[in-house]
Amino acid sequence: MGSKATTVEEQIQKLSNRGMVFEESGGIDKAKEILLDVGYYRLGFYWNPFEIDKDHNFAAGTKFSDVVCLxxxxxxxxxxxxxxxxxxxxxxxxxxxxxxxxxxxxxxxxxxxxxxxxxxxxxxxxxxxxxxxxxxxxxxxxxxxxxxxxxxxxxxxxxxxxxxxxxxxxxxxxxxxxxxxxxxxxxxxxxxxxxxxxxxxxxxxxxxxxxxxxxxxxxxxxxxxxxxxxxxxxxxxxxxxxxxxxxxxxxxxxxxxxxxxxxxxxxxxxxxxxxxxxxxxxxxxxxxxxxxx
Structure with a gap:
């Protein structure tokens, strides 16, 4: 996440740039709700299994809903x-x-x-x-x-x-x-x-x-x-x-x-x-x- 605090909108953009798909019911709004509830840092431990390289890019088709499910x-x-x-x-x-x-x-x-x-x-x-x-x-x-x-x-x-x-x-x-x-x-x-x-x-x-x-x-x-x-x-x-x-x-x-x-x-x-x-x-x-x- 780096050394600088980010807004939830910036967090979602980062995840999207790395290949995360936000397709579940509620889309981006639901993702914002979850990130503000659970936290970007904590959820990071659960999207880690979906990362494919040292730059933390995600495997093709990685869904935010699967991260939340995990x-x-x-x-x-x-x-x-x-x-x-x-x-x-x-x-x-x-x-x-x-x-x-x-x-x-x-x-x-x-x-x-x-x-x-x-x-x-x-x-x-x-x-x-x-x-x-x-x-x-x-x-x-x-x-x-x-x-x-x-x-x-x-x-x-x-x-x-x-x-x-x-x-x-x-x-x-x-x-x-x-x-x-x-x-x-x-x-x-x-x-x-x-x-x-x-x-x-x-x-x-x-x-x-x-x-x-x-x-x-x-x-x-x-x-x-x-x-x-x-x-x-x-x-x-x-x-x-x-x-x-x-x-x-x-x-x-x-x-x-x-x-x-x-x-x-x-x-x-x-x-x-x-x-x-x-x-x-x-x-x-x-x-x-x-x-x-």
């Missing part, structure tokens, strides 16, 4: 996945609090104990997670410290409820007791800790994109998803969004089979709703990695 496919998929991701996050948080707290019943702040956790985590926890801002911005934590001013930390069943999914993962990772970690991983049908942690990282990667309105459709995991008989990946692609979705659905199935079935049907229905658009179908197959069964 944008809403991405939005709808994030909304569907968010429901699954929230369920997984809450479940893992609950299991971690329950099993570790009952393993150390006399230590309600076990997450700050070097007998339970690796020292590096304990040393960094007050500065990275349990900050003054954290204590003041979460009412139950603030109330706890008002009622118990001598406590350095609130107990695990309060504290962990307000930590990020990434921090929950780090707490699991930092537990010293390997058997306890195996026990928690086993709740999800996974025997090897490193596979469980790899799967969790995959879930968190997608969760962060969905939670922060990132670009989802061409999201590839930075690290390969571990191979396991539990999940079969299309074309053995262990980076694709479809493979990440399979991991999410696997976790969800261990929590609630009925919920997993509902979410999976919603995803398939969303992809199938674009079956009449070969341009979007190609992106679903090649970028997302979804293959119809």
């Amino acid at each position: 944008y809403y496919l991405d939005v709808d998929l994030k909304n569907i996945l968010n429901k699954a991701l929230n369920r997984i996050e809450i479940n893992l948080r609950t299991q971690l609090i329950y099993y570790v707290s009952n393993t150390y019943p006399d230590n309600p702040t076990w997450f700050a104990s070097k007998k339970v956790m690796y020292p590096h985590f304990v040393d960094n926890f007050p500065n990275l997670s349990y900050t003054e801002k954290f204590k003041l911005s979460n009412k139950p934590i603030k109330k706890h410290h008002l009622n118990y001013p001598n406590d350095i930390f609130a107990p695990a069943w309060k504290t962990l409820e307000f930590l990020t999914f990434g921090t929950i993962y780090t707490i699991f990772y930092s537990l010293k007791d390997e058997n306890l970690k195996k026990k928690i991983a086993g709740l999800y049908g996974i025997k090897k800790i490193y596979i469980f942690q790899n799967f969790l990282k995959t879930v968190i990667f997608i969760r962060n994109i969905c939670a922060h309105s990132g670009i989802l459709f061409d999201s590839n995991t930075p690290k390969e998803i571990e191979t396991t008989p539990l999940i079969l990946f299309n074309d053995n692609n262990r980076h694709s969004l479809d493979s990440s979705i399979k991991v999410i659905l696997y976790f969800l199935e261990t929590i609630s089979k009925s919920r997993k079935n509902i979410i999976e049907k919603e995803i398939i229905s969303l992809f199938e709703s674009h079956s009449g658009n070969p341009v979007i179908q190609k992106i679903i197959t090649e970028k997302i990695g979804y293959i119809k069964k």
